Amino acid sequence: MKSSVIVFPGSNCDRDIAVALEKLQFKNSMIWHKENVLPKSDLIVVPGGFSYGDYLRSGAIAAKSNILNEVIKAGERGSLILGICNGFQILIECGLLKGALLRNSGLKFISKNIFIKIQSNKNKFFNKYKKNEILELNIAHNEGNFFTDKKHLDELEDNDLIPIKYCDKEGNINPKTNPNGSLNNIAGIFNKNKNILGMMPHPERMADKTCSNEDGLPLFLSLMN
Amino acid sequence: MKINKEQIEKHGLKLEEYNKIKELLGREANLLELGIFSAMWNEHCSYKSSKIHLKKLPTKNNIVIQGPGENAGVIDIGDDDAIIFKIESHNHPSFIEPYQGAATGVGGILRDVFTMGARPIALMNSIHFGSPTNKNTQNLLNGVVSGIGGYGNSVGIPTVGGETKFNSTYNENILVNAMAVGHANKNKIFYSKAKGINKPVVYVGSKTGRDGIHGATMASAEFDENSEEKKPTVQVGDPFTEKLLLEACLELMKENSIISIQDMGAAGLTSSSIEMASKGKLGIELDLNKVPCRENNMSPYEMMLSESQERMLIILDEKKEKKAKKIFDKWDLDFVVIGKTTETNRLVLNFDSKIVADIPIRALADEAPQYERKWNKPKIKKNNLNKYDLKKIKIEDALIKILSSPDHSNKSWITDQYDQVVMCDTIQKSGGDAAVVRVHNKNKAISISVDSSANYCSSDPKSGGKQIVCENWRNLISVGSKPLAITNCLNFGSPEKPDVMGEFVECINGMKEACEFLNFPVVSGNVSFYNETNSKSIFPTPVIGGIGLFDNLNKIINMKTKKVGNLIIIVGKTLGHLGQSSFMREIYSANEGSPPEINLTNEKNNGQSILNLINQNLITSCHDVSSGGILISLAEMSMASMLGLKILRPKKFTDLNEYFFAEDQGRYLIEIEVDNLKKVESILKKSNIFYEVVAEVQNDIFELSKTFSIKTEELYKNNNKWFKKFNAIN
Numbered sequence: 001m002k003s004s005v006i007v008f009p010g011s012n013c014d015r016d017i018a019v020a021l022e023k024l025q026f027k028n029s030m031i032w033h034k035e036n037v038l039p040k041s042d043l044i045v046v047p048g049g050f051s052y053g054d055y056l057r058s059g060a061i062a063a064k065s066n067i068l069n070e071v072i073k074a075g076e077r078g079s080l081i082l083g084i085c086n087g088f089q090i091l092i093e094c095g096l097l098k099g100a101l102l103r104n105s106g107l108k109f110i111s112k113n114i115f116i117k118i119q120s121n122k123n124k125f126f127n128k129y130k131k132n133e134i135l136e137l138n139i140a141h142n143e144g145n146f147f148t149d150k151k152h153l154d155e156l157e158d159n160d161l162i163p164i165k166y167c168d169k170e171g172n173i174n175p176k177t178n179p180n181g182s183l184n185n186i187a188g189i190f191n192k193n194k195n196i197l198g199m200m201p202h203p204e205r206m207a208d209k210t211c212s213n214e215d216g217l218p219l220f221l222s223l224m225n
Numbered sequence: 226m227k228i229n230k231e232q233i234e235k236h237g238l239k240l241e242e243y244n245k246i247k248e249l250l251g252r253e254a255n256l257l258e259l260g261i262f263s264a265m266w267n268e269h270c271s272y273k274s275s276k277i278h279l280k281k282l283p284t285k286n287n288i289v290i291q292g293p294g295e296n297a298g299v300i301d302i303g304d305d306d307a308i309i310f311k312i313e314s315h316n317h318p319s320f321i322e323p324y325q326g327a328a329t330g331v332g333g334i335l336r337d338v339f340t341m342g343a344r345p346i347a348l349m350n351s352i353h354f355g356s357p358t359n360k361n362t363q364n365l366l367n368g369v370v371s372g373i374g375g376y377g378n379s380v381g382i383p384t385v386g387g388e389t390k391f392n393s394t395y396n397e398n399i400l401v402n403a404m405a406v407g408h409a410n411k412n413k414i415f416y417s418k419a420k421g422i423n424k425p426v427v428y429v430g431s432k433t434g435r436d437g438i439h440g441a442t443m444a445s446a447e448f449d450e451n452s453e454e455k456k457p458t459v460q461v462g463d464p465f466t467e468k469l470l471l472e473a474c475l476e477l478m479k480e481n482s483i484i485s486i487q488d489m490g491a492a493g494l495t496s497s498s499i500e501m502a503s504k505g506k507l508g509i510e511l512d513l514n515k516v517p518c519r520e521n522n523m524s525p526y527e528m529m530l531s532e533s534q535e536r537m538l539i540i541l542d543e544k545k546e547k548k549a550k551k552i553f554d555k556w557d558l559d560f561v562v563i564g565k566t567t568e569t570n571r572l573v574l575n576f577d578s579k580i581v582a583d584i585p586i587r588a589l590a591d592e593a594p595q596y597e598r599k600w601n602k603p604k605i606k607k608n609n610l611n612k613y614d615l616k617k618i619k620i621e622d623a624l625i626k627i628l629s630s631p632d633h634s635n636k637s638w639i640t641d642q643y644d645q646v647v648m649c650d651t652i653q654k655s656g657g658d659a660a661v662v663r664v665h666n667k668n669k670a671i672s673i674s675v676d677s678s679a680n681y682c683s684s685d686p687k688s689g690g691k692q693i694v695c696e697n698w699r700n701l702i703s704v705g706s707k708p709l710a711i712t713n714c715l716n717f718g719s720p721e722k723p724d725v726m727g728e729f730v731e732c733i734n735g736m737k738e739a740c741e742f743l744n745f746p747v748v749s750g751n752v753s754f755y756n757e758t759n760s761k762s763i764f765p766t767p768v769i770g771g772i773g774l775f776d777n778l779n780k781i782i783n784m785k786t787k788k789v790g791n792l793i794i795i796v797g798k799t800l801g802h803l804g805q806s807s808f809m810r811e812i813y814s815a816n817e818g819s820p821p822e823i824n825l826t827n828e829k830n831n832g833q834s835i836l837n838l839i840n841q842n843l844i845t846s847c848h849d850v851s852s853g854g855i856l857i858s859l860a861e862m863s864m865a866s867m868l869g870l871k872i873l874r875p876k877k878f879t880d881l882n883e884y885f886f887a888e889d890q891g892r893y894l895i896e897i898e899v900d901n902l903k904k905v906e907s908i909l910k911k912s913n914i915f916y917e918v919v920a921e922v923q924n925d926i927f928e929l930s931k932t933f934s935i936k937t938e939e940l941y942k943n944n945n946k947w948f949k950k951f952n953a954i955n
Contacts (some may be wrong), residue, residue, distance in 0.1 A: 009557065010379070010469075012468065012647060016648065019649060050379040053379060053468075108371070109371070109374050109644075110641060111374075111378070111642065111644045111646075140646075204649065205646050205649055210778055
């Protein structure tokens with residue numbers, strides 16, 4: 001499997017995701033944002049961090065960079081694209097995903113381990129998980145409060161386009177188990193064709209027994225499936 | 226134009242200091258030169274009151290590669306790996322503008338570390354606020370915490386721990402000390418000493434603006450009610466540019482093109498250029514028209530004294546200039562040759578084709594005044610706690626009260642605002658005795674702990690100085706690492722007051738004794754004087770940041786109890802010392818008595834035995850006993866796992882409060898399997914160490930036999946409520 005990780009000025013989870021991918025034998029390349037050519041890849045990752053310092057609006061400036069044109073084309077062709085945290089914000093800003101990521105409802109940066117529940121595993125990203133499986137992952141963001149209009153929300157809910165929702169250890173999904181105010185506890189969404197995934201939690205931070213659990217690993221294994 | 230008295234005062238200089246400047250120049254200074262002298266000769270940059278005392282601290286041993294005097298200290302951790310680290314204060318700016326003050330404190334300390342060729346791998350901090358009832362505290366706490374997080378999170382360096390304390394002594398003068406730790410190849414370390422004549426002096430990073438002018442001078446003066454007006458002297462941080470600068474510098478450092486490099490920290494372009502030239506015994510000539518400026522019509526005075534952030538000065542191999550520029554172009558950062566090294570030993574500044582300043586480097590660096598200030602030996606408070614009837618206090622009430630106090634409360638309200646795991650090498654986050662971070666791609670890790678004990682230091686500076694070094698050492702041992710070296714940040718009042726100077730001198734004497742005894746050298750640090758407002762100084766607050774090493778990832782332990790039925794043993798003797806304890810403060814609001822005594826022989830012996838037990842896999846969890854005593858430490862172990870404990874009543878003590886809340890030093894709580902009891906006992910006996918079994922791990926309930934019984938969950942609730950309540954949006 002070949003993967004490409006896009007690097008913007010201010011990206012800071014690019015090395016982390018590369019480590020996780022390489023651990024699973026992905027042949028990975030780091031692609032600088034000024035490039036105009038994207039190597040042929042089975043997976044494109046838009047990593048977390050603070051691209052362009054989150055200035056103007058998180059992800060807004062990165063969405064206008066050279067390489068994003070290529071990412072958009074690849075996405076439209078059906079390539080697998082994974083946007084994590086700031087990557088999710090960028091995918092929304094460039095229009096590959098719909099909706100908006102607002103400031104966390106508590107108005108503070110949140111970095112902690114949270115629980116998410118797998119809503120759907122019939123896709124390329126979560127097929128190694130069981131439906132309703134509960135994972136413990138880490139979040140670290142200022143703007144992760146997903147919002148969209150009623151029509152889009154219904155479309156997401158009705159078409160299995162919300163693969164993960166925030167919950168507690170027991171799997172309860174309700175306002176109390178929602179860390180950032182996201183609509184319907186949404187932690188990640190797909191586009192219509194389910195080839196593009198944006199998620200706020202960081203699977204790459206849960207891929208190494210020494211430092212964490214390994215709840216993030218099956219996501220990468222799913223992609224190889 | 227003749228410099229007048231008012232100008233001299235405004236620059237924080239004394240009349241006799243200006244007379245010395247005239248003597249060194251052989252003429253009157255102009256305003257720019259006066260500004261440059263004031264920037265170099267202020268307390269913050271020159272260490273004029275502290276230097277002669279700092280010399281007493283041990284700074285060398287077989288693992289120290291670079292001690293104090295460079296941007297940061299460097300130690301050898303084997304296999305060509307080096308750890309580069311330092312702690313620094315940003316107290317004054319953080320009081321004036323908490324968010325930017327704290328943020329730029331983090332930025333500055335990160336630059337100190339990556340200037341030397343290290344990739345930063347962890348951030349820590351020690352923050353002290355005034356009383357929670359003070360009207361400023363909530364705002365300052367919120368601003369400082371967001372500032373620390375805002376900067377570190379954005380650059381992408383995990384903030385893995387620290388300490389937060391509250392005391393009315395900091396009401397008008399908070400402390401914000403930030404520590405950065407980096408990893409480098411020990412054969413690729415970069416220094417600030419310039420070499421060679423006619424080498425290009427390159428300015429890289431952000432443009433120079435009008436922010437932070439005279440920041441270092443401001444930091445060298447006390448506050449009064451007009452301190453608000455000093456806001457323009459606080460710098461504004463840009464973590465985005467810092468991240469670019471970090472990556473660009475590390476990329477450039479892969480090649481052999483840098484001769485020397487220095488970050489523009491306090492006193493900006495002035496101190497960086499002078500430091501490099503002075504260390505290399507060279508001169509430096511700058512063309513100020515070439516300095517990249519953010520604003521129009523900036524004067525040489527403003528350029529030289531600006532403390533705009535995220536800037537570096539590099540002396541480059543002239544053949545590598547093009548290649549270097551390409552790297553900075555890639556990262557969209559300014560890269561401008563603004564001058565050259567010379568053989569004149571002078572700092573010469575040109576502007577609009579005129580020489581605007583011409584000063585011998587020696588005068589600025591080596592001839593800076595040094596003072597042996599008068600100091601009074603501190604009077605040590607005696608213990609006089611007899612008037613308190615301890616019997617009246619129910620032990621379970623005291624337990625809950627201490628656990629829910631601001632100092633002892635769980636700090637997750639703070640640490641949840643810090644990214645603790647970016648870089649994916651954090652093994653142990655904040656909340657334990659020390660943070661643990663893996664050396665990337667290696668089977669080894671370092672531990673980091675930051676500690677202070679202002680209450681102890683204020684009642685007995687020498688004993689307090691010893692104590693914090695020991696506590697830091699103990700924290701590093703409690704996670705299973707071998708303590709290696711420390712950095713210190715010495716926060717005190719005005720050195721011009723003999724009582725404050727006495728506290729400073731005695732704290733150093735105490736630290737020196739402990740560091741020497743434990744072979745625990747000081748490799749970097751910072752002194753922050755003038756922490757006072759309207760002539761009232763803070764408690765003497767030396768802060769220690771220590772580094773320990775695991776040469777094997779299997780030896781890392783934490784304080785979480787592991788298994789029902791396991792035993793908890795206290796190692797080290799409990800004498801019942803309550804002077805200056807959390808118990809006295811929280812229960813009686815009393816700051817009374819002397820701090821517990823330090824016995825360095827026991828300290829070392831106990832610590833080494835703990836490490837020995839860990840190495841033989843005989844300990845399943847470990848926690849040092851510090852502020853709050855045995856009962857608080859037991860509660861912390863219990864809350865870490867959410868298991869309960871059945872605690873035994875002490876055999877020899879009649880007063881339970883005295884036994885359970887005493888803060889006698891050199892003690893650890895260890896959890897062991899019942900089957901290992903004999904083995905552990907024989908090892909401790911062989912080393913002549915006092916120990917006793919204090920508790921047994923059980924489910925859910927935290928109880929003291931025949932006395933009280935509380936659900937661990939209840940402890941947890943009490944331990945977790947204060948910050949949320951304090952910061953609830955009204």
